[in-house]
Amino acid sequence: MSVRRTAGYLAWVLLMAFFFANAEIQIEGSAGWAANLPTWRIEKHWLLDIFWGGRAMTGYHAWVFPFMALVFFAPLAFNGRWTWRDAALALAGLMVFWMVEDFVWFVANPAYGWAHFDPAHVAWHPHWLLGAPVDYWIGLGGAMLILLRLHRPKRTKA
Template sequence: MTGAVEKTGVARTLGYLAWVVVMAFFFANAEIQIEGGAGWATSLPTWRVENSLWLDIFWGGRAMTGYHAWVFTFMALVFLAPLAFNGRWTWRDAGLAVAGLIVFWVCEDFLWFIINPAFGWARFNAVDAFWHKHWIWGAPVDYWGGLAVALLILVTRHWRRAK
């Protein structure tokens, strides 16, 4: 591929990620209206599984709730919808969808704290955000791990295209 074509591919990916951040902003605001200051659905009328080895391994030790089971599945379907509607399931497209979904959830969760009147920057910490059990470098470990996976997917996606 020529440099111009690859730059266009990277520019399109960056445009897509900007759109993902805008979607995360709107969803964070909707979730603030739903949860208020009670994060991780702690005051919602939903089922909860609090302690499980599987939650520790796959969910960062957070509770699994009916609210999160439905909303996470719904958003996965939203990000995969273009593949379904196009009738084209390629690894590149699926990778972009998965990377977008990861970036969406990291940004949405962070924005939930920052723009939530009950939290803000001052309460973005392990004590006040007790449902995030593991923190490093001032943020939940999930953020760093998720962004690393998304970056790996995107770099691989563009590197393989350039070959």
């Protein structure tokens, strides 16, 4: 797998994140995390603290998150082959997608913008570190580890 191919793939992921964020702005408006959508919500549960970063689980997110996972893994299904390398690249792409999509949602949303990208204005991201939600750092670190592993130099036999 070439670095050039991966860079092209990640550029495509960024473009998809930009489009999805803007579609989601049209859907949610100023009420992030599906606050005003006609969907069910589970606000508090100990499993949400572990697996969902302390955010509410909504019907909207219960459908959109697996849908996007299916989108990212669709090429593996349609190629007729499944390799660990391709699955790892799809997972890294999905991680980058959600990080960038969420950030673009704030920056491009007229109700927020860069000035309101902070814990005081974004209650559904309860944990922040170095000016960003902790989820971003976890996603960035995870994606980087996957990509570095995919592009590590091959060992030669001595």
